[in-house]
Amino acid sequence: MTEQINLEVAYAKPDEQVIIPIVAQTGTTVATAIASSGILTKFPEIDLAQNKVGVFGKLVKMDTILRDKDRVEIYRKLIADPKEVRRQRADEGKAMKKGGGDLSKVEDSTL
Numbered sequence: 001m002t003e004q005i006n007l008e009v010a011y012a013k014p015d016e017q018v019i020i021p022i023v024a025q026t027g028t029t030v031a032t033a034i035a036s037s038g039i040l041t042k043f044p045e046i047d048l049a050q051n052k053v054g055v056f057g058k059l060v061k062m063d064t065i066l067r068d069k070d071r072v073e074i075y076r077k078l079i080a081d082p083k084e085v086r087r088q089r090a091d092e093g094k095a096m097k098k099g100g101g102d103l104s105k106v107e108d109s110t111l
Helices: 030-037 082-096
Strands: 004-013 016-025 053-055 058-060 071-074
Touching: 004 030, 016 030, 030 053, 030 071
Parallel strands: 004 071
Antiparallel strands: 004 016, 053 058, 053 071
């Protein structure tokens, strides 16, 4: 007799998040869980050839075998590269000389 496991398949857009609980057989893969969840019908923009997938934030392959209580996450493409955004902020801070400043222009209210 094959054991059943409880899984979740999750996908989030900026304005909507969906977590679909499913019951599957032991040995179920990420691909099978996604297909059986029906999430591809609800979100036709998901392209599993392009979107990366993970289990609890860790990237995995589509043939990864799932365990009881795993949550499969389908990731969207990033709009902006976080490293580039941080680099731009750092450059702006240097250009504006943030963090330093001329203390001679600060009034001392304790005098």
